[in-house]
Amino acid sequence: MYQYNDSDTICAISTAPGCGGIAVIRVSGPDAISIINKIWRGKPLSSVGTHTAHLGTITDPENPTEPLDSGVATVFRAPGTFTGEDVVEISVHGSVWIQRELINLLIRTGCRLAQPGEFTRRAFANGKLDLAQAEAVADVIAATSRSAHRLASSQMRGDFSKRIGTLREKLIEIASLLELELDFSEEDVEFASRIHLAELAKNLHTEISSLAATFSTGSALKNGIPVAIVGEPNAGKSTLLNALLNESRAIVSDIPGTTRDTVEDTIEIDGVMYRFIDTAGLRETSDHVENLGIGRSFEAIERARIVIWLVTPDISQEKLTELHTEIKKHLAEGATLLTVLNKTDLLASPTDLPHPLQNIFTESQEPVTTEKSTQRPILISASTGHNIDRLTQALHTLSGTNDSAGADLMVTNARHYEALTLAAESLARVLDGLRANLSGDFIAQDLRETIHHLSAITGTITTTDLLTSIFQNFCIGK
Ligand code: GDP
Known part of the structure; x- marks a missing residue:
């Protein structure tokens, strides 16, 4: 399996495959600007400001008499960029040949071809997006109707993540109340009544279950x-x-x-x-x-x-x-x-x-x-x-588009649905435990599990395998 190396500077064609009016090649990484500078005839990009566009010519230094194409380089300096790294987007004429030659030239000059979804993966790694937002980037690109677009962009803006974050915080609050009870159990002091905790857990269970239930629509x-x-x-x-x-x-x-x-x-x-x-x-x-x-x-x-x-x-x-x-x-x-x-x-x-x-x-x-x-x-x-x-x-x-209550907050992703379902299941066990007056240790275990499932949605907790399985479904260039 390919090992991601985040210190590489990566490049990929970011426009749709084939021949278009123009094509955009995106380069991201610590050497993005210096690498492009080596093949760029025009104003030196090393001296330009962030978020500026420059007209110039792309030339292979080994073949200086025959420029590859004229184009526009847009320079974005870290950290205020999509990936959080230096990024340069080069717009060239959309010929398939030019695109291929430019990618080859970039690779010869020090870039590596990006893996599928690697730009978005870097945005996640650099804290620009959480995991649910990163997944929504692909959904925004794939949306083919107004309602699909609306759901995906709301998720990309972070509305869904905020909701998950709030649920998670409330669970952590229950966990800390339970912890207090554990710490002082010897002293026979009751800090939060079990009835109160059960009430909190029940409300959260209802919220998580109804969020999961939006998946079908x-x-x-x-x-x-x-x-x-x-x-x-x-x-x-x-x-x-x-x-x-x-x-x-x-x-x-x-x-x-x-x-x-x-x-x-x-x-x-x-x-x-x-x-x-x-x-x-x-x-x-x-x-x-x-x-x-x-x-x-x-x-x-x-x-x-x-x-x-x-x-x-x-x-x-x-x-x-x-x-x-x-x-x-x-x-x-x-x-x-x-x-x-x-x-x-x-x-x-x-x-x-x-x-x-x-x-x-x-x-x-x-x-x-x-x-x-x-x-x-x-x-x-x-x-x-x-x-x-x-x-x-x-x-x-x-x-179901008109179902008012938070219509933009629907679960559209099977991974999120699965995590919410698992969270609801473990929270139901918490609730049972509280009602049966089980020891706090038992309950805390299920509570941690519930928090874990919610954390996996936004990527607060994640594994390399999970990231790979998510981002490998992206196209190269995203
Ligand atoms: P299908 O076998 O269910 O796909 O039926 P078709 O759409 O092929 O239609 C069968 C026949 O009914 C055709 O001759 C249609 O023109 C006719 N037809 C379909 N809808 C109507 C309608 O609303 N009014 C009338 N008068 N004929 C219709």
């Missing part, structure tokens, strides 16, 4: 909310998907499915990214649909947080009940079933619905079922676009 907002559109053949699923794609007026991209080799349509609507599961098949054919009309879509239902069940006015009561039972069976824990009646343009008015649908699909009616299905049916026409906005509003409500 937080990770869906970060990665896109999985939505399945199901229904019988010809219900209008692909027409609806196209209507939603048109509605989005935003980037629409095909991304490879995360768990299988399918292509998923992702759509940003009102700042939230939705991943439509298994839609590749929807668009081309309904062949895979088996007799119940939803066939292998069961798998899509299981993976979805929101299931749009499309029915048409001509569906029989029998089929309706049968499909509904099947869908409910496959609905994931916490997922919502959105019943949508399509092709309403074929009806004079929704109240003309043939019996028995009339009772079910009149808008003022209660949902088809109360169990696992909290939404009223929405009446749309996928082909005319009628009420598609109602449907997107319903999606937005279900996305």
Whole structure:
């Protein structure tokens, strides 16, 4: 394994791979300025102030007659820089050849190629960011929707870390109260009543658990909310998907499915990214649909947080009940079933619905079922676009973006979620111990464990392995 040496001066291309208008090569480390100075024709960079930009020419000293490129060097002097070290960013023309030659030249002049995420790792090592903030740098860069961006930038600013820090301080306070009790146990003096300590621990347990509980929404907002559109053949699923794609007026991209080799349509609507599961098949054919009309879509239902069940006015009561039972069976824990009646343009008015649908699909009616299905049916026409906005509003409500209480403070990172879950578990043991009046020694042990798990989130306590596993997922140049 590569050994990080923080005294090396590192370099990497920080712009996206390939050819662009310009490319930025970032250099960081104790010799950043002196190394660049050796290949720089222009004002000597050793004498310039911090946070200043300079036009010049990059020339290999071994080939002085043929400059590599003209460019701009921006000099940032330690310690007020991203990494906390001297940093120089060189902007050159975006040719792939120039980028490669410049990196080679920098390496020949004394730099080392940066490891993945090494700039951010150095920022962490130099106390510029804590670990949760460093992880958020990658999330800000990867964000593809307004809500994902908002969550990541709030975390990068340190809001999440502050919350963890406060929880940690309160735990330390309990620990010190318990310690006092231990120190003076011989003297039979009660310093903090067990009831008071249990009260404090209980409140913290509630806070930690509810923070952990935001992970499901937080990770869906970060990665896109999985939505399945199901229904019988010809219900209008692909027409609806196209209507939603048109509605989005935003980037629409095909991304490879995360768990299988399918292509998923992702759509940003009102700042939230939705991943439509298994839609590749929807668009081309309904062949895979088996007799119940939803066939292998069961798998899509299981993976979805929101299931749009499309029915048409001509569906029989029998089929309706049968499909509904099947869908409910496959609905994931916490997922919502959105019943949508399509092709309403074929009806004079929704109240003309043939019996028995009339009772079910009149808008003022209660949902088809109360169990696992909290939404009223929405009446749309996928082909005319009628009420598609109602449907997107319903999606937005279900996305959880509007869940007010600290909406920006959601857990989006699986590592943080795991640590919070472990912290909640050990704190529950503390609580049990306090209630059972166990000896302070036992309780202190679990309390230390709780503090440890929270400390691991922000990196107050960390290991080289943990850092490596986090930063190796970054790209080179970050
Ligand atoms: P899928 O098999 O569920 O994907 O259904 P399609 O989207 O292929 O639609 C089946 C047929 O229903 C096509 O001929 C569509 O044009 C038609 N269709 C879809 N939505 C509507 C609608 O809202 N109103 C009417 N009248 N026809 C629709």
